[in-house]
Amino acid sequence: MQNKGLAKSNRQKIASGFDYKSFELPCDTGKGTALFVYKAWGKKANLICYFDVNGRKIKLSAWQRNDYGPEDSFxxxxxxxxxxxxxxxxESKNSKFARFISATRIQK
Structure with a gap:
């Protein structure tokens, strides 16, 4: 069973068999209820967060300057x-960059 708390390195992500290529960087502005499915360290002081949003697979970066979280969240x-x-x-205005605006944990 995978450790749920630690982010993986890029090499660990590739070796794990996780299908990261099926996740898109959103090129739209949106919101939704998301299942947090994976996390891996990026190459530019970022944490890549992989989400399933109502069946849509997206990835968003959480940056070191925001304490590895969305811009408007703690x-x-x-x-x-x-x-x-x-x-x-x-929020995204092109297919090369998407801003991770906010996140609120849904209590189980």
Whole structure:
């Protein structure tokens, strides 16, 4: 069973068999209820968070300057467990960058 608390390195992500290529960087503005399915360290002081939002697979970066959380939230995804659910919001104006705006944990 995978450790739910620790983010994986890029090499660990690739070796794990996780289907990270099926997740898209959103090129729209949206929000939804999201299942947190995976997290891996990026190459630029970021944590890549993989979410399933109502069947849509997306990835969003949480940056070191925001304590590895969305811009308008106090959640640090480096310490969040895989399998948690959140109401999330993102914004994108192109297909190369998406802002992780907010996240609120949904209590089980």
């Amino acid at each position: 959640i640090n995804f480096a310490y969040e467990d895989i399998g948690n659910q959140y109401d999330i919001q993102w």
